[in-house]
Amino acid sequence: MDQVFAPWRIEWIRREEKNADVEGCVFCELPERDEDRENLLVARSEHSFVLLNNYPYNPGHVMVIPREHTGDYAELSGEQLLDHARLKQRTFEALEAALEPDGFNAGLNLGSGAAGGSIGDHLHTHVVPRWHGDTNFMPVIGETSVIVEALEDTYDRLHEAFAAQEGATVPGENSAVVLE
């Protein structure tokens, strides 16, 4: 059976449960909090950040998100675009070092409701590592407790890989890696 690549259909079901106390835009609020590890925020650049998906299509499924609250790609400034692109580049590099995938799917969903996600008003690029012959990870591992452990393990590996990059610093025990 062919696997349909559509992680955005389900990603927010669990995130919305987990972040029930977030009133505004979750992509605006999470980077403001001092709880990077708990929120699975693994790396930050000047204008963007990398968040693990709570409901991953595959291990290492992350989103690279500009800090700017907009759903319109044309609204990002040149500086924000470049920062977001560079962070994507460094995310591929970190995922390669941490998980050794065979390749990636990466994509941006534009337009309200176009891709079934509920966060159409804040841009985010999905990056999903792929392995030859992989199948959707979630039905394979099933139980929530297993998923949480898998996410923490992925977080640690990815955090370590980002921290090894040039110009990376880790300001605190539970902080995301800060990239120049």
Ligand SMILES: [Zn+2]
């Ligand atoms: Zn936002």
